[in-house]
Amino acid sequence: MIMIDSVLPATIARRLAVDGGCWTLPNADPAWYGTIHHEGKVWALHRLVYTIVVGQIPDGMVLDHLCCNKACCNPAHLEPVSQSENVRRSFTPGAEQKRRVLFGPSPSRSTAEICDKITFVLPRQLIERLRTVAKRNRRSLVGELAWAVEQYLRQQEQA
Numbered sequence: 001m002i003m004i005d006s007v008l009p010a011t012i013a014r015r016l017a018v019d020g021g022c023w024t025l026p027n028a029d030p031a032w033y034g035t036i037h038h039e040g041k042v043w044a045l046h047r048l049v050y051t052i053v054v055g056q057i058p059d060g061m062v063l064d065h066l067c068c069n070k071a072c073c074n075p076a077h078l079e080p081v082s083q084s085e086n087v088r089r090s091f092t093p094g095a096e097q098k099r100r101v102l103f104g105p106s107p108s109r110s111t112a113e114i115c116d117k118i119t120f121v122l123p124r125q126l127i128e129r130l131r132t133v134a135k136r137n138r139r140s141l142v143g144e145l146a147w148a149v150e151q152y153l154r155q156q157e158q159a
């Protein structure tokens with residue numbers, strides 16, 4: 001286990017709380033990224049801590065929270081992945097389950113939050129079309145979206 005004090009400057013370490021294995025700002029909401037002021041800049045907490053402890057985040061990569069706690073900045077819970085891989089993971093059946101076994105319970109995701117995330121990947125018009133289809137067939141939008149993301153990513157890979 002990494003000790004906060006040994007890897008982070010005291011100015012950051014003293015502001016963090018350890019909750020389970022996760023490092024967060026006190027009373028953080030697991031559904032939101034924490035932010036922190038550091039050397040005159042506002043940082044996403046997890047990006048700052050990762051950069052200090054591990055090093056620069058590779059260009060074009062995002063940090064996936066393996067623990068599903070967005071407020072967490074423990075570098076051992078963060079993995080740099082492409083944006084499309086990050087989205088794919090959030091839709092892979094069973095992936096969430098496995099993470100829970102490894103890292104404990106995860107905050108539940110709302111439909112709105114999932115829709116937010118996939119607008120990075122799917123064109124907005126397609127999402128609107130899926131919303132109509134889901135409504136007509138009385139199916140869940142999330143299910144339709146998950147399917148569409150799979151198809152879309154597959155096409156991207158082949159292109």
Ligand SMILES: [Zn+2]
Nearest residue numbers: 022067072077
């Ligand atoms: Zn964590």
